[in-house]
Amino acid sequence: MTGRTMLGATLLLALATTPAQAQHWSRSWMAAPLVSKAPPEKRPDLANRTLRQVVRISSGGQRIRLRLSNEMSTQPLLLGAVHVAIAGENGETLPGTDHVVTFNQAQGATIPARAPLLSDPIAMAVKPLTRLSISIHLPQGAPDATVHSYSAATGWTAPGDQTTAISLSNSATLGPRVIISGVEVESRKPGTTIVTLGDSITDGVRATPDSNRRWPDLLAERLQKAGRTSIGVANAGISANRLLSEGDGYNALARFDSDVLAVPGVTHVVILEGVNDLGNAARSQQPMLPPEALIGAYRQMIARAHDRGVKVILATILPYKGAGYWSAEGDAARMAVNKWIRDNQEADAFVDLDKAIADPADPARMAKAYDVGDALHPNDEGFRAMAAAFDLKLFQ
Known part of the structure; x- marks a missing residue:
């Protein structure tokens, strides 16, 4: 191998091991995962329903990603569509702010039992102290969903896939945090x-x-x-x-x-x-x-x-x-x-x-x-x- 060939191979190796874009992620909002203490017969039936939950992040960033949790559950969890938007009032989202959330470049995912799942980075610049609305469709429900028992915020459930809806139809309020456990932000500097x-x-x-x-x-x-x-x-x-x-x-x-x-x-x-x-x-x-x-x-x-x-x-x-x-x-x-x-x-x-x-x-x-x-x-x-x-x- 010539010196020029060796140099070219070294440069290719360096490029292959360098991230395409520097990523400095930090957590901006969190709810610690818990097992639901409600008996099975008193848990809401979430089959083919949309969950909408509002969180206020602390720091801002150029992009965000969601951390969803099935860590306290014994069964895999099927996610349908997931969307994130800027939150308005009473469960509404602000028009023009909706973003599709993907996982491994696909919409929807299955979270294994006892595992968390990070979304792909979402091209959504957010300012500090922004209120985000996270909507998750559960095609098969979540009989033993990972929760956080106290939310300090109103959430909602609604029938069918309403993840893209600005305002939910036929909704009911939701007490605990369900499935969501973190929002992380990416910044140019750590x-x-x-x-x-x-x-x-x-x-x-x-x-x-x-x-x-x-x-x-x-x-x-x-x-x-x-x-x-x-x-x-x-x-x-x-x-x-x-x-x-x-x-x-x-x-x-x-x-x-x-x-x-x-x-x-x-x-x-x-x-x-x-x-x-x-x-x-x-x-x-x-x-x-x-x-x-x-x-x-x-x-x-x-x-x-x-x-x-x-x-x-x-x-x-x-x-x-x-x-x-x-x-x-x-x-x-x-x-x-x-x-x-x-x-x-x-x-x-x-x-x-x-x-x-x-x-x-x-x-x-x-x-x-x-x-x-x-x-x-x-x-x-x-x-x-x-x-x-x-x-x-x-x-x-």
Whole structure:
């Protein structure tokens, strides 16, 4: 082989192994996959129906792709047509914004049991904080669909394939997220994602529906207003989730790799977990977890995150005196854990959410102005105070 031939072969090999277009993907919206807890007879019949769900992304990009999930299901899932558009009001889509979603350059797909499915890149430029409408036709239904039990947003189902319809006909409302688990954006320069790992307080239970008032939503707004436009916030909260045992969803240590470390573009994780571990011990009259047990769980996540170059921001556990599962013993453990969070040198930083919403006259209790009424969950103003407590310099 001559020198010129060898040079040509080398160039061809380099071209063959170089992507045709640089792709910098980061997650802009997320719902952690869950098993449906509704008994089979109470699940909606989705055969030959269209699902329409609205999500508000955090960061924007030149193109997007969808992540659909069959990860908690034991049967393959047949997808018919899938479309994405800019969302209008009440389930309508904005005219002229509809895009066909393909998978391996084909419309429709079958997702194997226990698997996710990424769509092909969609040539749809989106601005930060855009509301997207995702429509999925299910020809054969989804008897054990992967869901996310709390949505904080209204969804709809309608008969037949109405994925291209601006307004659905004969629709019914849908409570949980179904099948959709992520929206990712592509940018010319690498974008980054903050994952918020937590329980119902992070999931946004009791926030005003359809308002995007959960604290991760408000943190995303703060970042955008501060000019940090390439940073996305992916909400991995699960209502009733725990650090060490099964509540709703796998415990935080079990889902840390899939819900945090596998997220495209992740650079930081904010961890707000533990109150359900303490409260459940009191409610079930089990021995109270020692602070060292929760601290050990945090240390595991710190080590695993640092192995992947991900920074960890620990959030102090919120006050919950007056909640149905509060106990003095549990609160003593909470205060000990919070002291460690404030003093430790293992995490990259902490945010004092406990202090941000505590009642100054009784720090074991949430301030009344921030309490939705159950002494456990913040209201919209409480979520605003939580988002405001973050120093945005933490996300460098």
